[in-house]
Amino acid sequence: MRSFWPQSLLARLSLVMVAGLLLTQVAGSVLWTMQLRDKTEADVQSAAQYLGQGAASSIRFFRSLPPSYRSLLIQQFREMGGTRFYVALNRGEVALQQIAPQPLAQTALGALEATLRNDLAGESRLRLAFAWPEQLAVSPDGIRVGDLPEAWVRHILLLKPDPAPILVIQTELEPGNWLYLATLMPNPYFLNSNDPLSRDKLVVQGVSLAVLLLLSFLMVRSITRPLAALSDAAEAFGKDDHAPALPASGSREIVSTARAFGAMRERIAKYIKDRERLFISISHDLRTPITRLKLRAELLDDDALREEFEEDLDELDMMVKGALQCVKDSDIHENPTEVKLDPLIRRMVRSAQLAGHNVAYADSGVAVRAKPLALKRAIGNLLDNALYYGERAEISVRALPAWIEIAVRDHGPGVPEEAIASLLEPYVRLSHGRAHNDAGLGLGLGIANGIVEGHGGQLLLANHPDGGLNAVIRLPA
Structure with missing residues (x-):
């Protein structure tokens, strides 16, 4: 049932x-x-x-x-x-x-x-x-x-x-x-006189039933239409779209819900702006003392102590830059548009090949509605991870009835099954990753996941049956 x-x-x-x-x-x-x-x-x-x-x-x-x-x-x-x-x-x-x-x-x-x-x-x-x-x-x-x-x-x-x-x-x-x-x-x-199925009685019952059904449908539609508008507004807000304010019409409960949602949206937008200003301020304020500490460290006579200070300061400086990058990269303000995936991915593949990397891609002819720069950043982060931790990478695109899938597969050693769930968390790096990329901060997958979720999609990570990690971006078709 x-x-x-x-x-x-x-x-x-x-x-x-x-x-x-x-x-x-x-x-x-x-x-x-x-x-x-x-x-x-x-x-x-x-x-x-x-x-x-x-x-x-x-x-x-x-x-x-x-x-x-x-x-x-x-x-x-x-x-x-x-x-x-x-x-x-x-x-x-x-x-x-x-x-x-x-x-x-x-x-x-x-x-x-x-x-x-x-x-x-x-x-x-x-x-x-x-x-x-x-x-x-x-x-x-x-x-x-x-x-x-x-x-x-x-x-x-x-x-x-x-x-x-x-x-x-x-x-x-x-x-x-x-x-x-x-x-x-x-x-x-x-x-x-006692025939309930006589023509005149059926006509009266049919007309009354049709009127009641029509009025009921109109009433149900008037109730659900504001809820549909609220759902669309919530989805648009989740994708960083500038959705118009909800009309304060309908029943008292619907109007109260619309006003509460509008107030919540304003508070969240204010919180996001405050968060950006806070991170930018922290980054700016911390760079000055970090730079000052680096200059003072140069004055140390003990070479070993000076090197330890410089390493700690470099690590602190990288953490500040990484936090600021995480905020900026996950909040790219663009309008969604029709994006042809072949030219977008071809440019990234060509850049990687010019840098001496082995990347394979076959044209698919698929287009998707997305934010171009944000989507490029997400695919680029997955491609960078694949090239850092695998010998070569393969990118493929396929269209399903409800989804568009962009798969980036590397030919590295893969990831332990119990560690896959933690890869999307910030600053999480496995021992294999630290061995191949000392400068990384463990933010790439988290940024890509935030961008994909902002598009209403999913980022799926799994080990490929033939070896290596397979990262799949699923976007609504």
Whole structure:
């Protein structure tokens, strides 16, 4: 499941909001459907009982009439525009093509039959059914309701434009005489009343869900946009870019965070400037007494003591210069630009070859967005280390989907595995390094690492399988 979980805050909040809304809609629809089903069943039973009482009265009325008067009375009803029922007399039972079985229809028929049998004591020959108008026969010889004059049924049945199921009640008045009653339920479209998937309900739910999702997405986006701006500002500040101040807009918490970040950025910038001034001042202030001590050391008569003083003063002078160089080299103020690596590395390789070193490089055609001088300094430090501590060096560049890798490999003895982690710390030098380069201070790798991290990349150190140390600069592609 973790692989399907989105990484961005906007996607996560949107997914949670969508899932929450969908689950709420589903749960609400289920509860609403259960309540609607119970209410609809109660309404249908009540309507069927009311309709059954009216049908029982009509059956008792026609049963009380002499057979010769029944047809005349039915004709008068039709000329007057009909009654609650469409009434017909037939010689036998009419075969009906019923609607597909549905729970609500069975509930209505059950309540209707119970009411009729209760009101018509001893009635045994009852035929109850629902049928669609286009399939409804009204006589045993196959005459359908659509074949009847419109005036007979237009106030009783719904035939068009949206037909409703018709309830048909047939009962035998006496042998050979069947009374045929056809009517509509009080709610003609009762079969659709408890359908949660009906078109109108789906449209309403779909529109409401879409509006809620849109508003939720806009709200989540308004919340995450300042956070994205804060992340961009933090990344730009980490790369020494001059990012504009964050806008103080959004919720109270976002505004407070933006102001706190701005104040933090100002304090860090002030601290960095103070650090630069401090190191420059210390370097300047220390050089004068160091120079004065060197002059005084020249006046010593004891040659051995004078040499010891001069060595200590030279070491102190080199440490001061190294500290100042570490501050300056790790804080190069440039604007990032598109850097073609082949010309940049070729110039460093050519300079090393002119100095008599063996350096190999093959063009890659790769470009990277970086600060040119800072990147050159980082690669140069790695190349200098490789040439100091190895017989020869190789530089290679390759493009990966997410990274650009610049590898500098030497052919020296390599580094003990337990010491690799400490190489990036300042003033750390191994015995092999001190033997090959007495003038070094152990700052080159630390400076290169600071520059690479300022670009949002990584400096990886590892022993090469074929021998020597392999230093890899990984920059975002």
